[in-house]
Amino acid sequence: MTPAARTMEEIRILSPTGVMGSGFLETSFERALAHLPHFIGCDAGSTDPGPSHLGAGHAAFPRPAVKRDLRLMLIGARRLGIPLLIGSAGTAGADAHVEWTFEILREIAHEESLSFTLALICAEQDKAYLKRRLGEGRIKPLNPAPQFDEHTIERAERIVGMMGAEPFLRALDAGADVVLAGRSSDTAIFAGLPMQHGFAPGLAWHAAKILECGAAAVVNRKTPDCMMAFIRDDHFIVQAPDPGLRCTPQSIAAHSLYENADPFLIKECSGTINLTASRYEAVDERAVRVSGSRFIPADVYTVKLEGAEKVGYQSVFIGSIRDPFIIRQIDDWVTRLEGRIHARVAQVYGAALKAGDYHLNFRIYGKNGTMGPLEPVKEIRSHELCLIIEVTAPAQETASDIAGIIRHQGLHLPIPEWSGLITALACPYNPAHLDRGAVYRFCVNHVVEPDDPYEMFPMQLFSVAGATVRECGA
């Protein structure tokens, strides 16, 4: 990005909440608008809710919750005549998620009789494009990364690219009042406009890093809420609009730790945010002044990929054990149960379903259900255990049928201490298992080296006037 001459003394940025659909106080939002922000930005997604949202094309937050937040933001932005920038629409930011959010936005425009120019920016990647870039050696692994080849691309339900600041700026330059973007770097939503107005990239990106989580960086977080940044020539100020919320130098410095692998160096498409020389000073009891943050431009522009593939269909059996004889031999008991399940499946399905075609997983709560192999406590100190047994198979019907086998084999699995027919598991549900549908895994942790920041993120422009939505060309 070419550095611009600074066109204003201060740029004021409002982030209503850390993720659209998690909410914010209307009183805080109104206080923030009274500061006359130059734009509103909101992150609407993350990988944090898990791979199923990207895989299945569903959002993590309820539709009415997203609509409530988006309605307030849209009305506020239109009232002030300022841009509203939304990134990572619908949690995972693939086409289905952008379309879902677009539909909500159209409803609001209709209900509130709002008129604006809208840019939609897509982030889902064409498989042929990815194969071409892979063949050219321009898709590179991050660390740690799963195996990635043509088959990975083929198997994936969806792969998205995480856009940088440039596609947002292109949309604003094209006349957009509202930008609804697919998967985006959280910071890219906020960092572009300040840089375009000539503010230092280090300050713009660092302020963006704090803003993208809303009021998460305050000392006394109560609920998700609004945050503001005021970027000036050689520093920026952060402050939450709610007068009850306090930012301290420590709370702002500590925020760069959250969900980041490295607290000082944060990688973006166009470079690295470097916080090693950042200084944090209290302005008053609630506001913090930050300076010294740098941005080191990258030699090669890279776009991070996220992808999800379907693992299969799953059913889950839940049961508990209270008998101390079974608890003291639980590992052995589970091994014997696993053997019996496989034997019974072989008896029922024969060659039609081999052991490698389905997957069993045993979680023993009360022993190591939370930490699995990382659990340092080896002895069981509980008087009861909860067993969750999952089966993942190529079809839901198969998974469901095997869950029935699991129940019956587990229920009566004998132990040497008792003679005669025992019932070893307490089942809280009837039927005893739950069908979970398709399950997914993240299958990519790689970056693409595109020719430019835009080729992976096509844009469409729409003229929205109440219920009328007309495409006006990109």
Added chain:
Amino acid sequence: MSKLAELARLIRSKNAGPFELTFDIMFDDAAVYQRVRDSGALTREAIAARYGLPPAEVKFFYCDNALAVKATIPRPVPQGDLRDGDGHGGQQYAPLMDIEIPGRKV
């Protein structure tokens, strides 16, 4: 001696993307933070030992201006994959709580 959980304001774990797990150990008081930092008990090697990893696989940071110690490790299973038991990575910090920190209360 004090246990780390008695000295820290907050010990937490969380995903840092789907393939890494990060730990934040945060303090209220600069003197307490410095005691822990300088104790030699909370180190890259101590984290590696608690999570059964070679020290080279642990990213480790002292964050003086945040009064925090941070470590990041590869997830044993990627987030949400079949054997993952903690989708947000939020309950993986418990083994850090009883790390013994030498020295007296400051």
